Amino acid sequence: xxxxxxxxxxxxxxxxxxxxxxxxxxxxxxxxxxxxxxxxxxxxxxxxxxxxxxxxxxxxxxxxxxxxxxxxxxxxxxxxxxxxxxxxxxxxxxxxxxxxxxxxxxxxxxxxxxxxxxxxxxxxxxxxxxxxxxxxxxxxxxxxxxxxxxxxxxxxxxxxxxxxxxxxxxxxxxxxxxxxxxxxxxxxxxxxxxxxxxxxxxxxxxxxxxxxxxxxxxxxxxxxxxxxxxxxxxxxxxxxxxxxxxxxxxxxxxxxxxxxxxxxxxxxxxxxxxxxxxxxxxxxxxxxxxxxxxxxxxxxxxxxxxxxxxxxxxxxxxxxxxxxxxxxxxxxxxxxxxxxxxxxxxxxxxxxxxxxxxxxxxxxxxxxxxx
Numbered sequence: 001x002x003x004x005x006x007x008x009x010x011x012x013x014x015x016x017x018x019x020x021x022x023x024x025x026x027x028x029x030x031x032x033x034x035x036x037x038x039x040x041x042x043x044x045x046x047x048x049x050x051x052x053x054x055x056x057x058x059x060x061x062x063x064x065x066x067x068x069x070x071x072x073x074x075x076x077x078x079x080x081x082x083x084x085x086x087x088x089x090x091x092x093x094x095x096x097x098x099x100x101x102x103x104x105x106x107x108x109x110x111x112x113x114x115x116x117x118x119x120x121x122x123x124x125x126x127x128x129x130x131x132x133x134x135x136x137x138x139x140x141x142x143x144x145x146x147x148x149x150x151x152x153x154x155x156x157x158x159x160x161x162x163x164x165x166x167x168x169x170x171x172x173x174x175x176x177x178x179x180x181x182x183x184x185x186x187x188x189x190x191x192x193x194x195x196x197x198x199x200x201x202x203x204x205x206x207x208x209x210x211x212x213x214x215x216x217x218x219x220x221x222x223x224x225x226x227x228x229x230x231x232x233x234x235x236x237x238x239x240x241x242x243x244x245x246x247x248x249x250x251x252x253x254x255x256x257x258x259x260x261x262x263x264x265x266x267x268x269x270x271x272x273x274x275x276x277x278x279x280x281x282x283x284x285x286x287x288x289x290x291x292x293x294x295x296x297x298x299x300x301x302x303x304x305x306x307x308x309x310x311x312x313x314x315x316x317x318x319x320x321x322x323x324x325x326x327x328x329x330x331x332x333x334x335x336x337x338x339x340x341x342x343x344x345x346x347x348x349x350x351x352x353x354x355x356x357x358x359x360x361x362x363x364x365x366x367x368x369x370x371x
Contacts, residue, residue, distance in 0.1 A: 032301065033063075033301060033335040033336045034063065034064045034110060034112075034301070034304055034336040034337075034338070035061050035062055035063055035064065035336055035337055035338070036062065036063070036064030036065060036066050036110070036112065036337075036338040036339070037053060037056070037057070037062055037064075037065055037066070037338070037339050037341075037344070037346060038065075038066045038114075038306075038338060038339065038340050038341065038342075038344060039053060039065045039066065039067045039068065039344050040068050040071075040342065040343065040344045041068040041071055041073065041076045041091060041092075041094075042344075043344040044067050044068060044076060044094050044100070045076070045092055045093070045094050045095065047095075049344070050100065050103075053065065053344065053346075054103070054104070054107050054109065056346060056350060056353075057107060057109050058107060058356070059355060059356055060350070060353040060354060060355060060356060061353055061354040061355075061356065062109075062353065063108065063109060063110060064109060064110035064111075064112055064338070065104060065109055065110070065111060065112065066112045066114050066176055066338055067111060067112065067113060067114060068114050069113040069114060069115055069163070069167050069172075070114075070115045070116055070120075070160070070163050071114070071116045072116055072119055072120070072121060072122075073089050073091035073122065074087065074088050074089020074090070074091055074122040075087065075088040075089060075093065075163070076091070076092075076093055076094055077093050077094050077097045077167065077170075078093050078094075078097065079163075079166060080166070081162055081163075081166055083158075083159055083162055084159070084162055084163055084166065086126060087120075087122055087123045087126050087127070087159060088122075089122040097167075097170060098170060098171070101170060101171040101172070105171070110173055110174070111171065111172050111173060111174075112172065112173065112174040112175075112176050112225075113164070113167045113168075113172040113174070113175050113176065114176050114178055115160060115163055115164060115167075115175060115176070115177050115178065116178045116179045117151075117160050117177050117178065117179050117180055117209070118148055118149055118150075118151050118179050118180070118181065118182065118183075119146070119148055119179040119183070120148070120149045120179075121146045121147055121148075123149055123156065123159065124139065124146075124147035124148065124149050125147070127149075127155075127156070129153075129155075130149045130150055130153050130155065130156045131147050131148065131149055131150060132147070132148050132149070132150050132182075132183070132192050132193065132194060133150075133192075133193040133194075133195060134190045134191070134192075134193060135190065135191060135193055140183075140189075140190060140192050140193070141189075142183050142184075142189070143186065143188075143189065148182075148183045150194055150195060150196070151182060151194070151202075151205050151206060151209065151242070152194045152195065152196040152197045152198075152200065152205055153195070153196055154196075157209055157212065160177075160213075161212065161213055161216055164177075164213060164216070164217060165216060165217075165220070168217055168220045168222040169220065172222065173222060173223065174222060174223040174224075174225055174253075174254075175213070175217055175222055175223070175224055175225070176225045176226065176227065176256065177209075177210065177213065177224070177225070177226045177227070178226075178227040179227075180206050180209070180210065180226045180227065180228065180243070180248070181206065181228075181229075181239075181241040181242055181243050182202055182240075182241045182242045183241070184240065184241060185240055201238075201242075202238065202241075202242030203238045203242050203243070203244040203247040203248075204247065205242070206242050206243065206247065206248065207247040207248055207250070207251040208251075210224060210226055210248065210251035210252050211251045214251060214252065214253070223253040223254060224251075224252055224253050225252055225253055225254040225255070225256060225304070226248060226251075226252050226254075226255060226256065227256045227258060227306065228243050228245075228248060228255060228256065228257050228258070229241070229243055229257070229258060230257045230258045230259035230260065230263065230264070230285055230305075231264075231285075232244065232245050232248075232257060233245060233257050233259070233285045233286065233288045233289040233292070234284070234285060234288040245289070245292050246292065246296060249292070249293060249296055249298060249302070250296065250298075252302075253302070254301065254302055254303070254304050255289070255302065255303055255304075256303075256304050256305060256306055256338065257285065257286070257289060257303070257305050257306070258305075258306040258340070259281065259282050259285040259286065259305050259306065259307070260306070260307075260308040260312075260340070261274050261275045261276075261277065261278045261281040261282070261308055261325075262274075262275045262308060262310075262311075262312035262313060263312075264281055268281070269281060269284045269285075275312070275313055275314070275315070276314070276315055278308065278317075278321045278324040278325045278328070279324040279325065279327060279328045280328075281328075282305065282307070282324075282325045282328035282329060282332075283328035283331055283332050285305075286303065286305055286328065286329055286332035286333075286334060287332040287333070289303045289305075289332075290303065290332055290333045290334070301334060301335060301336050303334050304334065304336040304337060304338060305329060305334075305337050305338075306337070306338050306339075306340045307322065307325045307326070307329070307337050307338070307339055307340065308321070308322075308325065308340065309322060309339040309340055309341040309346055309348075309349045310340065310341045310342065311348070316348075317348065317349065318348050318349055318351065318352070319349060319350070319351030319352035320352065321349070321352070322339070322349040322352030322353070323352040325337075326352070
């Protein structure tokens with residue numbers, strides 16, 4: 001998951017009464033409210049780890065898995081597409097993806113395919129012509145020495161869209177594009193050169209990619225979603241990496257801002273230590289997203305934030321911190337969310353998940369008391 005430091009944002013939190021979540025739909029259909037877990041490539045390749053995660057979903061409100069299908073290491077499934085196989089990488093694949101999808105459907109778990117797009121060192125190595133360049137024409141590299149592919153290159157688009165097409169036909173109900181952005185233009189690194197850019201601006205080309213993907217995937221009955229930096233909800237101008245709320249919101253079925261409290265610097269939202277204020281950070285960020293969606297006429301579950309299910313500095317994140325973030329999402333006007341833990345380890349926060357059926361019982365009890 002791409003992550004970045006966040007800037008201070010819009011103030012004020014619009015509080016709304018949360019609705020009871022809709023239970024997971026039957027096999028093959030999407031639940032109206034998605035509450036998911038991130039499953040990294042190595043967990044998806046391990047039957048033992050998948051059994052553990054499925055058991056967690058079976059006993060709690062979790063009804064979706066976001067599974068690495070194409071990440072920074074390449075492809076994570078056995079493709080029948082020649083172009084996709086040529087860029088597969090060497091990190092192994094899910095042993096039997098169709099069988100895994102059948103199992104998830106049997107457990108009423110929505111399969112969502114995560115596809116990393118522009119931070120793709122495997123495709124950059126295999127296809128030097130697809131890369132961002134330096135002024136001398138050689139590939140530009142980030143601080144870790146990794147080459148990135150060029151968002152203005154339509155041949156690269158076709159590769160990623162063919163991955164999306166293939167896994168949609170295999171049975172994924174949603175394609176979630178990550179790293180829909182440019183690399184940070186650090187002053188210590190050479191300037192980035194984008195062959196084929198012309199007069200098109202960064203936010204425009206990112207939105208065009210997502211619109212193109214949406215046009216193809218909606219014909220298959222599959223939703224197009226995208227991960228974005230958390231600060232995009234509250235910063236009005238486009239970020240240097242090209243993300244801007246209004247451009248991306250109009251091009252997707254769902255946007256997933258990464259509103260991790262640990263990634264906001266001191267002073268954000270007037271909070272001295274944002275990481276210690278999970279409710280206030282998430283409520284402010286997602287309320288800003290709600291206001292901007294409302295201005296665009298976008299309603300329903302168009303915003304589904306990534307929530308912090310990991311510890312980065314103090315305090316330790318456990319059940320209470322997860323519950324605070326969830327409550328903030330509901331108070332800001334949305335019902336769905338996805339948990340991010342880079343190792344797909346959720347034991348520390350599992351106590352913050354509703355048990356299966358508990359939310360409906362609580363909602364019914366509240367309705368009874370209000371009569």
